[in-house]
């Protein structure tokens with residue numbers, strides 16, 4: 326699968342290769358904006374009245390049982406490197422009962438060998454919650470229901486993600502920044518596909534207005550994927566530099582940190598809708614996972630840290646995931662939470678810039694209404 330006789334497949338494989346290689350060999354994380362979770366303080370409980378060994382991170386989400394409220398966020402497929410990464414991520418998801426998202430699967434429709442780079446996850450994770458992936462922009466281009474059904478059956482998916490990535494499409498040298506009609510297409514998919522539909526961003530966050538529109542489309546869950554972690558403007562800027570596209574390079578630089586910080590997006594979407602929520606975007610440790618659960622997320626998700634560990638070795642990946650769960654348990658111990666449902670109710674305070682943003686936002690909406 327080093328190259329094919331089909332120029333269209335070669336183009337897709339090159340883009341997929343860049344999508345893994347650039348985040349691994351360049352710093353494309355947010356530069357001057359954080360996920361704002363540092364402004365969320367969980368209240369310390371000096372009398373937790375539980376033993377550390379009693380702590381149980383198991384949880385239920387979209388009618389599936391998970392070992393911890395952790396999803397390996399949607400990433401990759403479509404290249405030999407992706408095959409290796411998805412194989413390892415699948416093993417991890419199965420062993421620890423985590424969720425796992427696959428990368429955009431349109432490439433998998435082009436050939437059997439490309440499809441295998443995705444389906445390897447199901448081979449290695451027969452009982453894990455696997456999430457199929459398509460792009461909102463591709464819906465506008467005409468990805469139809471039979472194609473979507475093929476994408477779902479490629480990995481025998483438990484849910485389907487539709488990702489919204491207007492920033493990436495804007496900066497990408499060969500991008501298609503066409504979003505007219507996407508909401509209606511999402512509504513149609515919901516009516517025709519039986520498994521749960523999750524709508525996600527890819528690192529710029531979901532606002533309360535968008536969340537309300539998505540709720541009207543009857544989707545089942547939102548992954549807010551806010552800013553503060555991997556920057557897709559950053560990835561595409563580097564690709565634009567490589568092909569000497571100055572306009573896109575400058576645009577990527579300007580919008581590198583664009584988006585709604587993860588903590589703010591989570592707070593406003595939680596206040597706006599009752600849907601199950603996944604928190605993602607720059608989450609890097611178990612304490613941040615605990616903060617997201619306390620802010621109202623049902624699950625957390627991470628992309629770049631899992632990619633980094635999986636590209637190193639299977640051992641590095643398992644060590645990272647076990648550390649993460651230990652950190653989450655640590656936060657649960659120190660808040661006196663034996664179970665995730667107790668962690669969800671634990672008291673927190675918002676400080677600094679995040680508190681200012683939440684208060685100003687409320688005032689702004691009061692003034693408008």
Ligand SMILES: Cc1cc2nc3c(=O)[nH]c(=O)nc-3n(C[C@H](O)[C@H](O)[C@H](O)COP(=O)(O)O)c2cc1C
Pocket residue numbers: 344345348398399400401427428429458486488525526527528550553554555605606607608626627628629630632
């Ligand atoms: C290498 C890589 C590839 C990604 N590819 C996809 C994709 O195909 N579809 C998608 O919905 N999100 C994709 N994402 C976005 C992630 O799912 C996630 O929303 C975002 O990176 C924020 O998480 P992070 O800061 O933990 O990386 C990708 C992220 C990375 C790092």
